[in-house]
Amino acid sequence: MTALRTDLRRNSLTLFFGALFVAALVGQAISGVALFNEEQRSAGLDPIDIGEYVTTSAFAVDVTENWQSEFLQFLLFVVATVFFLQRGSPESKPLDDAGRETDQEQKVAEFSTAESPSWARVRGWRLSLYSRSLSLVMGTIFALSWLAQSVTGAVAYSEQQMHDLQDPVTWTEYLLLPDFWSRTLQNWQSEFLAVASMVVLSIYLRERGSPESKPVGTPHTATGVEG
Amino acid sequence: MTEARDRRGRLTRGVLLVVVGVALTGCVPARPTSGSAVEVASAFYDAVGRQDGAAACDLLAPVTVETLEGDADEACADAVLHGDVGDTLAARTGSMSGSASVAGRQAQVVLTGDVMFLTVSGTTWRITAAGCDARPDRPYDCALEGA
Numbered sequence: 001m002t003a004l005r006t007d008l009r010r011n012s013l014t015l016f017f018g019a020l021f022v023a024a025l026v027g028q029a030i031s032g033v034a035l036f037n038e039e040q041r042s043a044g045l046d047p048i049d050i051g052e053y054v055t056t057s058a059f060a061v062d063v064t065e066n067w068q069s070e071f072l073q074f075l076l077f078v079v080a081t082v083f084f085l086q087r088g089s090p091e092s093k094p095l096d097d098a099g100r101e102t103d104q105e106q107k108v109a110e111f112s113t114a115e116s117p118s119w120a121r122v123r124g125w126r127l128s129l130y131s132r133s134l135s136l137v138m139g140t141i142f143a144l145s146w147l148a149q150s151v152t153g154a155v156a157y158s159e160q161q162m163h164d165l166q167d168p169v170t171w172t173e174y175l176l177l178p179d180f181w182s183r184t185l186q187n188w189q190s191e192f193l194a195v196a197s198m199v200v201l202s203i204y205l206r207e208r209g210s211p212e213s214k215p216v217g218t219p220h221t222a223t224g225v226e227g
Numbered sequence: 228m229t230e231a232r233d234r235r236g237r238l239t240r241g242v243l244l245v246v247v248g249v250a251l252t253g254c255v256p257a258r259p260t261s262g263s264a265v266e267v268a269s270a271f272y273d274a275v276g277r278q279d280g281a282a283a284c285d286l287l288a289p290v291t292v293e294t295l296e297g298d299a300d301e302a303c304a305d306a307v308l309h310g311d312v313g314d315t316l317a318a319r320t321g322s323m324s325g326s327a328s329v330a331g332r333q334a335q336v337v338l339t340g341d342v343m344f345l346t347v348s349g350t351t352w353r354i355t356a357a358g359c360d361a362r363p364d365r366p367y368d369c370a371l372e373g374a
Contacts, residue, residue, distance in 0.1 A: 043373065044289025045348040057331045158330035162344055165356050165366040168328045168335060 025063070029054050032062070057155035061183070064152060068145035069187030075138040077195055087223050088203035090214045094224035106131075146184070153180055259352050261327040261334065267352040268336040268343045269323045276320035280304030288346055288353040290373035307371070315358040315370035342367060 008015065029050055036058065037047035053059055077091075082100060086092040104111045108131070112121040119130035129136070151171060157179050158168030174180055198212070203220055207213040208227070215227045267286055274282035284292055284303035292303045299306035306312060325338035332347040344356040344367075358370030 043346075044293070045346065045353070155330045158328070159333045162328075162330060162333035162335050163346070163355075165344055165359065165369060165372065167361075168330050 028062070029059065032059055057152045057159060060152035061149055061156045064145050064149040065183045065187055068142055068149050068184075069191045071138050071142035071145055072188065073191035073195060075135055075142050078138060079135050085223070086199050086203070088220050089199045089223060090202050090212065090226045091199045092223055097224070100131075149183065150175060150180060153183060257350070258332070259347060259350060261329045264327040264329060264334040264336050264345050264352045265325055265338075267345060267354065268325065268327075268338060268341075268357075271343070271354055271357065272316070272320050272323065272338070272341070275307065275316050278308055280306075280308045283307045286354050287371075288348065288355045288373055291353075291355050291371060294374045295371060312358070312370050319358060344369075344372075 033048065033050045033053035036053055036056070040047050048056075081091065081093065083098055084092075085095055085098055087095060100106075103109055107113060107116055108120045108127055109123045117130065119126040121127075154169060154171045154174035157174055157177065161168050169177065202213055205213070206216040206218075206227075208216050211226045213227045214222060214225045218225055218227075271283055271286045274280075274286070281304040284307055287295070287303065287307075295306050295312065296303050299310055299312065301309075307316065319338075319340045321340060323338065325336055327334050327336045327345075334345040334352060336343045336345060341357060342359040342361070343354055344359070345352040346355050347353075354371075356367065356369040356372035359367035359372075360369075362368055
């Protein structure tokens with residue numbers, strides 16, 4: 001029991017956000033099906049249940065358009081912070097550390113330790129791949145989410161078109177339509193604003209105990225210091 | 228340490244199995260096919276051709292029936308066979324074969340002599356618009372359509 005509690009506590013950050021994710025997704029599905037059924041009833045059509053609603057393109061495009069932008073945000077944040085700096089921000093590396101850093105600093109190959117991941121210990125394709133594995137996985141999820149948004153968005157758009165007595169569109173036609181780019185860019189702009197705000201606000205503001213903030217008493221000019 | 232990791236691994240695999248299982252076997256009712264959309268569209272013109280207004284109206288979406296009855300000020304079974312709507316539809320009877328484009332719960336059926344729009348209600352297609360003519364950069368102009 002104690003071991004389980006310790007285990008839960010040590011993974012509580014993932015569990016907390018995992019639970020929030022599931023709760024928000026369920027809430028989105030419940031409110032989404034309610035809105036959908038309002039429109040069905042006003043047209044004199046049969047309502048659908050939540051199981052059917054979560055398979056609709058309308059639900060799928062709303063989910064995936066947010067997923068792609070979130071994964072893009074973190075992908076860019078992970079990669080941009082390798083090369084770009086912000087004086088005074090805990091989100092930035094120290095001002096003289098820009099770039100991929102030395103093997104010694106990264107503890108790879110001959111500089112690895114007994115506890116280093118196995119792919120970090122030997123030079124070769126495994127080390128190259130593992131050195132970029134975070135951005136590769138985030139980038140892959142972003143690309144797949146964006147692809148899913150385009151496919152489900154094309155279906156949802158065609159559905160609305162036919163509801164409005166207009167011709168449906170193909171996937172390739174949809175990629176050039178304002179609907180696809182409006183959905184995409186409205187999410188991107190908010191993500192980029194949030195990241196820029198975090199980088200700048202954390203220069204001057206503090207959150208005691210958070211690793212995303214500098215320690216409260218640290219000067220504004222200190223860069224790359226996490227609490 | 229290893230035991231805890233194994234337990235986490237089993238937990239993760241268990242959760243994944245449940246999620247995938249629910250996703251694959253979820254109780255999602257089957258949607259009507261594009262083929263059945265063409266069948267409904269053809270059946271509508273078949274009923275109009277037989278002067279069976281009631282059978283034709285059974286295939287219309289409720290909002291389309293309401294609009295037709297409101298505009299014509301008579302029951303759907305009569306309104307669908309008479310007046311401008313009846314004349315337009317009668318001129319297009321014989322439009323029996325064609326193809327359908329389906330997106331989600333909406334379909335467009337293109338028959339040899341007409342373009343029709345349908346929507347899913349329950350497990351069947353219902354016609355929302357018929358007797359439609361294309362207009363550049365605007366919605367189809369339909370003799371029969373919901374509000």
